[in-house]
Amino acid sequence: MSIVLAAIDDSAAAAPVLDAARAIGGALHASVQAFHVDEEGQATATGLADRAGVPVRVVRGDPLAEILEAASDPAVSIVVVGARDQIAGPRPVGHIARAAIERTGKAVLVVPPDAPTDSAPALRRVLVPLEGAQDTAEAVAAPLRRLSQAGVEILALHVFDAEHVPRFWDQPAHAEQGFASEFRARWCEEPTTPLRLRTGSPPGTVLDVAAAEDVDLIALAWSQDLSAGRGAVVRAALTDAHVPVLLLPTDPRDDGT
Amino acid sequence: MSRAPRWLARTGPTACHPPRSERCDRGPWGDGRLPSPDPTAGWTLTLSSDGARTTTRRHDSLTTLSSGDLGVRGDHEGGDDPGRLVLVAGAFGTSTDGLVRPLPGPGWTDLGPHGPPAGGRRLLDMRDGTLWREAPEEGLRSFRFVSLAHPGIAVLRAEDDRRGESWPAALEAPAPSPLAAEQTFHAGPDGEGRWAETVGDRATITASARQWSRTTPDHRRVERLAAFRAGEGSQPDRAAELLSTACATGFDELLREHRRAWARRWAGADIEIVGDPAAQLAARFALFHLLSCAPTHGEATVGARGLTGLAYAGHVFWDTDVFVLPALAAILPDAARAVVEYRIRRLPAARARAEGRGRRGALFPWESADTGADVTPGSMRDSEGNRVPVLHGDQAMHINADVAWSALHYIQWTGDAALMDAGGGRLVLETARHWADLIRRDDQGRGHIDDVIGPDEYHERVDDNAYTNNMARWHLRQAATLARQAGDPEEASTFEDLAASLIDGFDPVTGRHEEFAGFDALEPMLIAEIAEPPIAADLLLGRARLAHTQVVKQPDVLMLHHLLPTDVPPGSRTADLDHYLPRTAHGSSLSPAICASLLARSGRPDEAMALFDLAARMDLDDLTGTTAAGLHVATMGGLWQAIVHGFAGIRPTADRLEIDPHLPSRWEALHLRVHFRGQRVAITIEPRLITVDAADPVPLVIEGEPTWGPVQIARTEGSRRP
Numbered sequence: 021m022s023i024v025l026a027a028i029d030d031s032a033a034a035a036p037v038l039d040a041a042r043a044i045g046g047a048l049h050a051s052v053q054a055f056h057v058d059e060e061g062q063a064t065a066t067g068l069a070d071r072a073g074v075p076v077r078v079v080r081g082d083p084l085a086e087i088l089e090a091a092s093d094p095a096v097s098i099v100v101v102g103a104r105d106q107i108a109g110p111r112p113v114g115h116i117a118r119a120a121i122e123r124t125g126k127a128v129l130v131v132p133p134d135a136p137t138d139s140a141p142a143l144r145r146v147l148v149p150l151e152g153a154q155d156t157a158e159a160v161a162a163p164l165r166r167l168s169q170a171g172v173e174i175l176a177l178h179v180f181d182a183e184h185v186p187r188f189w190d191q192p193a194h195a196e197q198g199f200a201s202e203f204r205a206r207w208c209e210e211p212t213t214p215l216r217l218r219t220g221s222p223p224g225t226v227l228d229v230a231a232a233e234d235v236d237l238i239a240l241a242w243s244q245d246l247s248a249g250r251g252a253v254v255r256a257a258l259t260d261a262h263v264p265v266l267l268l269p270t271d272p273r274d275d276g277t
Numbered sequence: 278m279s280r281a282p283r284w285l286a287r288t289g290p291t292a293c294h295p296p297r298s299e300r301c302d303r304g305p306w307g308d309g310r311l312p313s314p315d316p317t318a319g320w321t322l323t324l325s326s327d328g329a330r331t332t333t334r335r336h337d338s339l340t341t342l343s344s345g346d347l348g349v350r351g352d353h354e355g356g357d358d359p360g361r362l363v364l365v366a367g368a369f370g371t372s373t374d375g376l377v378r379p380l381p382g383p384g385w386t387d388l389g390p391h392g393p394p395a396g397g398r399r400l401l402d403m404r405d406g407t408l409w410r411e412a413p414e415e416g417l418r419s420f421r422f423v424s425l426a427h428p429g430i431a432v433l434r435a436e437d438d439r440r441g442e443s444w445p446a447a448l449e450a451p452a453p454s455p456l457a458a459e460q461t462f463h464a465g466p467d468g469e470g471r472w473a474e475t476v477g478d479r480a481t482i483t484a485s486a487r488q489w490s491r492t493t494p495d496h497r498r499v500e501r502l503a504a505f506r507a508g509e510g511s512q513p514d515r516a517a518e519l520l521s522t523a524c525a526t527g528f529d530e531l532l533r534e535h536r537r538a539w540a541r542r543w544a545g546a547d548i549e550i551v552g553d554p555a556a557q558l559a560a561r562f563a564l565f566h567l568l569s570c571a572p573t574h575g576e577a578t579v580g581a582r583g584l585t586g587l588a589y590a591g592h593v594f595w596d597t598d599v600f601v602l603p604a605l606a607a608i609l610p611d612a613a614r615a616v617v618e619y620r621i622r623r624l625p626a627a628r629a630r631a632e633g634r635g636r637r638g639a640l641f642p643w644e645s646a647d648t649g650a651d652v653t654p655g656s657m658r659d660s661e662g663n664r665v666p667v668l669h670g671d672q673a674m675h676i677n678a679d680v681a682w683s684a685l686h687y688i689q690w691t692g693d694a695a696l697m698d699a700g701g702g703r704l705v706l707e708t709a710r711h712w713a714d715l716i717r718r719d720d721q722g723r724g725h726i727d728d729v730i731g732p733d734e735y736h737e738r739v740d741d742n743a744y745t746n747n748m749a750r751w752h753l754r755q756a757a758t759l760a761r762q763a764g765d766p767e768e769a770s771t772f773e774d775l776a777a778s779l780i781d782g783f784d785p786v787t788g789r790h791e792e793f794a795g796f797d798a799l800e801p802m803l804i805a806e807i808a809e810p811p812i813a814a815d816l817l818l819g820r821a822r823l824a825h826t827q828v829v830k831q832p833d834v835l836m837l838h839h840l841l842p843t844d845v846p847p848g849s850r851t852a853d854l855d856h857y858l859p860r861t862a863h864g865s866s867l868s869p870a871i872c873a874s875l876l877a878r879s880g881r882p883d884e885a886m887a888l889f890d891l892a893a894r895m896d897l898d899d900l901t902g903t904t905a906a907g908l909h910v911a912t913m914g915g916l917w918q919a920i921v922h923g924f925a926g927i928r929p930t931a932d933r934l935e936i937d938p939h940l941p942s943r944w945e946a947l948h949l950r951v952h953f954r955g956q957r958v959a960i961t962i963e964p965r966l967i968t969v970d971a972a973d974p975v976p977l978v979i980e981g982e983p984t985w986g987p988v989q990i991a992r993t994e995g996s997r998r999p
Contacts, residue, residue: 154331180660180816182808188866188901189813191589191734193657193667194581198588198903201456205359205905206331212455219660219816232662 022050022097024129026074027087027120030056030064033102033133038072040131040264041100043141043236047170048163050097055090057083084119091124098266100129103258113258122244125272127163129237131264136236145173146266147235149226149253150207152178155270157207159241163268165209176208176215177229179222223256230263239266309491309498311420311434312532314400314409319549319557321400328396328414334360334905339896340401340408341585341908342423342431345572345612347505348584349423349431351401351408353394354386355415360905361386361452363431363482364584365507366572369591369647370458370477376654377646378458379580379591381451382482383473385503388417388435389445403565404543405536425542426534428572429505429516430523436498444499447486448473456587456906470520472513479647482507485516487524500528542568545950545957546608548920552945559893560920563913567604570612570910576622577615578647579910586907592644592652593619595676596911598683599840600867604917606690607929607951614693617684621700623649624707631711638710641676643669660816668737672730674715677708678748682840685755689929692954702759709756709772712749716775724778731793733833735815735823735864739793743782744833750776751844782834783845789852790834790845802826803859811863811891811900827860831868832875835861839871839918842878842928851879863888866895870915874923882924882941889923889941892916925949925962933976933983936969938962938992958986965992 026041028034038054045052054076056065062078069076079086091099101121104114113121113130121128146167148160168174180186189195200215208215216233218225230238238261242254257265316323324339326332333353337360340351345366352361363382370380397412407422416438424430448471450462464473470487486503504519506512523531546564550557570584571577579597581589597616605613620641626649627639634640642651653670684701688694697705716724726749731742757772782790791797804810807828808817814828832839835857838850854875863869870892876885895912896904921927925947926937934953940946940962947962958975961968967979969986977986980993 180813182817185808185817186813186902187811188864189816190581190865190867190901191594191669192659192815193654194589194592195903196658197456198906201454201588202334202903202905205334211359216662217658217660218662219819229662 021095022048023093023095024048024050024052024098024100025090025093025096026052026054026100027090027102028054028056028065028068028076029102030059030061032064033104033131034065034068035137036133036135036264037100037102037131038068038074039137039141040129040135040237041098042072042074043138043143044098044100044129044264044266046141047143047167047172048097049170053077055079055087057081057086059083084116087116087120088124091120091126096126098127098129099124100131100264103130103132111259112255117258118246121267122246125269127269127272128267129264130258130267132262134262135264143167143170143172143236145175145233145235146237146239147175147177147226147230147233148239149177149179149222150203151184151222152203152207156241159268159270159272160239161209163266164239168210174210174213175233175235176204176213177226178203178215178217179225180217180219181222185219223253226253226257227260230261235263237264237266239268241268241270243270309434309436309489309500311409311418311436312407315402315404316400317404319554319561320404321402322558322562324399324401326396326398328394333358333394335899336399337361338585338904338906338908340399341566342406342408342421343566343569343584344423344425344428345569345577345584346428347423347431349386349421350585351399351410352386353397353412354388354410354419354433354435355390355395355412355417355437357391357452358394359452359454362454362586363451363505364591365482365505366584367576367578367647368477368480368482368507370460370479372458373455376590377479377592377652378456379587380458380460380475380477380480380482380507381454381587382475382505382507383462383464383484384449384451385431385447385484385486385501386421386433387445387449388419388437388499389442390415390439401565403561404539406539406565406569407532407535422532422535424523424531424535425538425569427519427523427526427531429519430531431503431505432523432528432531433501433503434498434528436496438496442497444488444490444497447471447488447501447503448484451475454587456590467513467517472516474511474513476511480507480509481511483512483516485513485520487520542609545952547948547950548917549946549948550920550944551947553943556889556893556943559897559916562897563893563916564608566908566910567601567913567917568609570601571605571609572615573609573611575615576619577612578619579616581909581911582907583910585910586905588903588906590644590646590652592646594644594911595673595679596867596914598676598679600911600914600918602683602914603686603922604914606687607921607953608917610687610691610693610952613687613691614696617687617696617701617704620680620684621704624700624704626650628707631714636711637714638712639677639707640674640711641680641708643673643676660819669730669734672728672737674726674729675731675742675745675748677711678745678752681705681708681752681755682748686929689931690951690953697759702763705752706756706759706763709752712753713771713775716749716779718778722778723780724775725780731833732831732836733792733829735820735828735830735862736793736796737824739795741780741782741794742833743790743792744837746779747781747837747841747844750779750781751841783849785846787852788846789849789856790837792829792834792857796827800826802828804828804862805859807862810861811869813864814862815864828862829857829860830862831865832861832871833857835875836871838875839922850875854879863891866901866909866912867915869895870912870919874915874919877919877923877939877941878926878937880939882939883943885919885923886941886943889916889919892919920947921949921951925960927951927960929953930978933978934958935978936960936962936967937980938967940964966990967992
């Protein structure tokens with residue numbers, strides 16, 4: 021059985037991290053394990069884990085190094101980290117979370133501190149933005165298939181921006197159906213996957229649709245590159261999303277999924 | 278649930294006839310060898326694929342074989358190909374979303390094994406309408422055709438290396454698709470053969486099939502014949518009868534007859550472009566699908582994608598009347614007649630529609646299917662995800678004039694004046710009566726047509742759209758002539774008076790037309806300020822924003838110059854081209870070819886080539902991203918028009934064939950064939966020479982000079998070719 025590893029700190033932000041891990045672990049029939057690097061205490065972390073019924077391993081050392089070490093276990097399929105430890109407004113993801121998502125080759129679920137918590141967390145609906153490219157479609161295929169098989173509703177999104185708007189759009193009512201049908205056939209595992217077509221700036225539109233559709237999670241394929249000019253949608257999701265963001269590398273390493 | 282054909286329901290020993298398919302008791306079918314492919318340059322489309330989803334279904338569309346009655350996509354025989362599709366013209370049903378959509382027929386090409394389609398190579402031989410396929414991973418080679426000589430018959434031969442396995446049943450359920458009508462599937466044995474049917478709420482497609490197989494030390498072979506019939510109910514006897522005839526004819530003779538039929542079609546339609554192989558292939562590809570998109574008898578329901586796919590729900594738009602028919606009238610007149618017949622038979626529905634709107638006359642719907650009722654979707658989602666109403670059904674009035682134009686244009690090419698007594702006259706008159714009822718006269722007696730959508734669909738609810746008004750004016754004048762001939766001078770006068778009153782949008786000061794009342798006051802945006810065309814500007818900017826600009830979707834005023842070149846003020850074409858072309862987004866796949874044609878006719882053929890190439894590659898390069906759902910048949914018709922009306926400058930008039938060429942520098946020569954007034958005419962255009970060949974005298978106007986063909990004429994000094 022694969023492992024969903026929830027890296028929790030000793031703050032209130034640990035609660036949504038644990039809940040997100042339990043939700044996705046439940047959907048994927050994976051065991052959930054908590055992992056805490058004790059720097060300034062462990063009471064909150066261990067207490068939360070105990071109450072949630074999640075086994076917790078406490079270690080000492082450099083937090084990032086220890087998280088990466090723990091994530092390297094072949095049995096670990098998803099690493100769950102908090103985006104940052106403070107809720108106060110949109111802020112870039114914290115340095116540990118950023119380093120974790122850039123350096124581990126695994127799927128990483130980044131959980132904002134204001135993500136909903138639940139005593140019985142479950143995934144209902146996942147938003148999958150797709151740009152219409154082979155590598156990103158392949159990166160999300162297997163995880164989403166497993167979520168779909170577990171009864172989670174998958175909602176795909178494609179955003180037309182200046183770079184991706186079609187050249188021709190004959191009769192809009194039919195063009196939308198035809199385009200959507202073809203897009204699903206090319207890039208979605210299931211030809212019946214609901215697809216939303218929107219126009220706008222992809223980063224902002226992804227967040228708008230996530231809110232409008234009341235999703236529990238946003239799943240993004242990405243190249244693990246947040247350098248200037250790259251990863252705009254990932255960057256925006258990590259900064260501004262109020263739901264967990266599942267990052268699926270297009271070039272996974274030691275991928276246990 | 279399997280349901281036996283009705284004829285088996287009879288009881289009593291004398292009533293149990295042997296299945297008709299068992300009459301296929303012909304002798305040995307030879308060695309079942311596959312004919313060899315003939316990859317002649319310019320006649321063959323060769324497609325290679327690795328089996329990826331992005332290419333498989335697109336190739337299925339490109340290699341569709343059709344007789345105009347029956348269409349079969351070029352699917353993979355091995356593997357589960359979701360693009361597998363059989364369509365029969367005119368067979369529709371209601372889908373789960375409430376829309377009227379094509380009813381898919383039983384599949385007949387499954388040869389197993391099942392799994393993802395593998396890669397391979399396909400050769401579409403456009404000269405004789407055959408498809409050869411090789412799939413090395415499956416060890417499968419196949420050959421198929423959809424008979425032109427025996428409409429409704431499809432033939433397949435295949436061989437592979439999997440000895441010892443049985444071939445799948447000859448008929449199967451269609452691949453599921455959300456774009457197809459809902460249907461139930463029934464199948465069962467029919468003697469040595471098999472029957473099957475797909476049953477929708479408006480039609481049933483019945484198929485009868487038989488296959489023979491043979492195993493040799495090296496391979497196994499199969500031959501499969503399938504017959505398809507469609508109608509309101511099950512037709513197992515008719516399908517079996519059709520199959521029986523095909524069986525008795527045999528593969529070799531079926532193929533010979535099919536090839537002869539294609540040879541006859543090409544003899545009256547081919548286009549040869551010397552010096553431009555890419556354009557040559559594109560032209561023949563377009564011709565191939567045009568020549569097989571409509572039957573040559575009865576009526577032709579030619580949807581936006583023909584019989585090549587399910588996109589656009591198989592609905593009939595103005596695409597058929599003004600983009601496809603002009604080509605068919607010249608290259609396959611009987612098919613053009615069938616297109617007009619479709620409209621004639623739906624005149625009662627158009628009459629009812631006008632009456633339902635409180636108007637006189639007849640009003641054709643923007644989108645039409647089997648019954649002629651309006652099947653335009655009522656709503657759609659905009660780019661922000663909001664559901665908004667589709668206004669075309671109420672406002673795209675120009676369809677009435679397009680239908681009338683189409684019928685009269687058919688007569689200009691064919692001279693078939695008998696059409697007027699066979700419903701054509703009523704078609705023109707009754708649709709004109711709707712204009713007469715619709716036109717509003719102001720205090721000064723000027724005529725207005727309010728609240729419409731013209732060809733430029735970026736601007737809705739406009740008044741006095743120049744295209745609509747000018748087409749209506751032309752239409753009323755044609756109807757006036759008919760009314761006078763019918764002995765009704767009063768109605769004729771009414772039509773003429775209304776025609777003369779209509780605002781036409783022409784400004785003698787600027788020398789051009791205003792697209793609709795108030796267009797010139799909109800934000801003067803050029804398309805280059807937004808993006809490089811072609812571009813779906815409505816998706817990029819949003820419809821609300823776009824409606825306040827002068828960006829247009831496709832030729833609107835320019836369409837007027839294309840369809841009624843002698844009914845517009847002299848010199849206005851250049852002014853309108855220079856004004857509207859920079860404002861045209863070409864967001865419609867119909868747009869590039871028409872603009873190319875106008876540029877060519879305006880003495881700018883080299884400038885036309887970029888747009889010509891767009892039209893030429895529309896499906897070959899999948900420029901819309903939707904070729905997998907069906908080919909753009911109207912774009913192909915537009916491409917033909919760009920070549921013939923644009924570069925060759927060929928146009929039929931009331932009594933002559935006009936030829937006024939403007940060849941692009943890429944083309945060393947242009948050879949083409951058309952049917953004019955019942956005879957084949959071959960025309961060759963070279964830089965310094967125009968040659969017209971025909972069996973009988975043909976009245977011509979070449980570069981403005983009346984003459985008679987056959988003839989060879991030196992082109993005028995300072996020849997039009999740059």
